[in-house]
Amino acid sequence: MKQLQLEMFGQALRIEFYPDLTQKIFANSELKSEVVAAPDTLVTHQFSVEHQGQGHDVAMVLQPDFDNDTVKMQLSVNGEYVEGVQYPLINVTGDSATAKRGWFGLAALGFKLFKSAKVIKAALAGASIAGYAWLFTLEFALVLVACLVVHEYGHVRAMKYFGIKTKGIYLIPFVGGLAVSDEKITTRWQDVVISIMGPVFGLFMSILCLVLYYATDLELFAGAAVLSALLNLFNLLPMLPLDGGHVLKSISFSMRSWIGLSVCLAGVALGLWISYVFGLTLLVFFLFLGALEVVFEWRQRHFSHLVPLDTYGRVFSAVWYCVVVAGHIAIIYHFADSQSAILSLPMKILSS
Numbered sequence: 001m002k003q004l005q006l007e008m009f010g011q012a013l014r015i016e017f018y019p020d021l022t023q024k025i026f027a028n029s030e031l032k033s034e035v036v037a038a039p040d041t042l043v044t045h046q047f048s049v050e051h052q053g054q055g056h057d058v059a060m061v062l063q064p065d066f067d068n069d070t071v072k073m074q075l076s077v078n079g080e081y082v083e084g085v086q087y088p089l090i091n092v093t094g095d096s097a098t099a100k101r102g103w104f105g106l107a108a109l110g111f112k113l114f115k116s117a118k119v120i121k122a123a124l125a126g127a128s129i130a131g132y133a134w135l136f137t138l139e140f141a142l143v144l145v146a147c148l149v150v151h152e153y154g155h156v157r158a159m160k161y162f163g164i165k166t167k168g169i170y171l172i173p174f175v176g177g178l179a180v181s182d183e184k185i186t187t188r189w190q191d192v193v194i195s196i197m198g199p200v201f202g203l204f205m206s207i208l209c210l211v212l213y214y215a216t217d218l219e220l221f222a223g224a225a226v227l228s229a230l231l232n233l234f235n236l237l238p239m240l241p242l243d244g245g246h247v248l249k250s251i252s253f254s255m256r257s258w259i260g261l262s263v264c265l266a267g268v269a270l271g272l273w274i275s276y277v278f279g280l281t282l283l284v285f286f287l288f289l290g291a292l293e294v295v296f297e298w299r300q301r302h303f304s305h306l307v308p309l310d311t312y313g314r315v316f317s318a319v320w321y322c323v324v325v326a327g328h329i330a331i332i333y334h335f336a337d338s339q340s341a342i343l344s345l346p347m348k349i350l351s352s
Contacts, residue, residue: 154201202232
């Protein structure tokens with residue numbers, strides 16, 4: 001059996017596809033429609049969902065492609081056609097047909113790709129260290145790369161916790177790092193946890209470096225603690241595509257679509273102001289990508305596949321976010337009065 005999970009009008013929608021071509025649609029675990037599709041024939045599901053005291057008539061045509069594990073959806077709500085979208089299918093029972101597709105050849109190809117990925121990762125890591133060493137010093141470059149790796153490892157660990165396959169960590173010279181997943185998330189809670197665990201691991205690293213600094217009196221560890229805190233605090237800014245923006249998007253879009261749109265666009269505006277004040281031209285490009293993500297999220301608001309956060313989830317996520325932000329600020333503030341220009345620089349940036 002293959003499955004698709006969406007969110008429509010605040011309800012968790014689950015669509016199941018069976019080998020005998022049966023299609024079932026559930027809304028909040030309640031069966032809404034069941035049809036048996038003949039080969040090469042399109043059938044229409046018709047059902048109603050209630051949202052905020054209003055009923056909505058839904059007509060849905062599904063075109064599954066089991067070879068590629070995707071399904072195309074044509075949707076009409078209250079007689080108004082909504083643009084068709086293609087979604088990935090989840091194999092919930094294990095597809096024996098897939099396992100028979102020459103798995104020896106696929107395994108060999110996968111092994112080659114894995115080795116190639118390792119070479120690419122090593123090359124990018126080397127280029128990052130060389131680039132930062134050219135701009136600053138080798139010592140600074142190693143500390144910076146260590147901060148980036150720990151941060152991205154936090155994302156990877158969160159993905160693995162949810163059973164999401166990952167492709168590992170890629171360091172991008174002069175940009176940062178990237179934790180790449182092999183599957184899509186299905187809930188906004190996953191988005192919150194995966195996004196915030198990078199800064200959480202960064203906070204752990206800052207605290208460890210702070211302890212090592214007082215144990216050894218080596219300023220290198222103090223510099224690593226402050227640098228890690230500054231980088232992670234920047235990532236927690238409430239604007240997409242940064243980690244803080246993903247947390248904000250998951251919370252706000254779980255309340256109302258218009259709230260999500262307004263809050264996320266405010267985050268984009270904040271990012272543009274920060275870019276102007278500090279001359280961060282590259283950030284403008286990423287803000288453009290973030291704005292596109294917000295617009296796409298809003299357009300697909302009625303049939304998003306992400307299960308929203310409940311009230312407890314929204315409150316917990318907001319408190320967790322504030323605690324992590326406060327932790328990084330505390331690390332930076334701890335060295336605010338330092339005589340070292342490097343250690344006091346992050347606080348001067350924040351105070352400006």
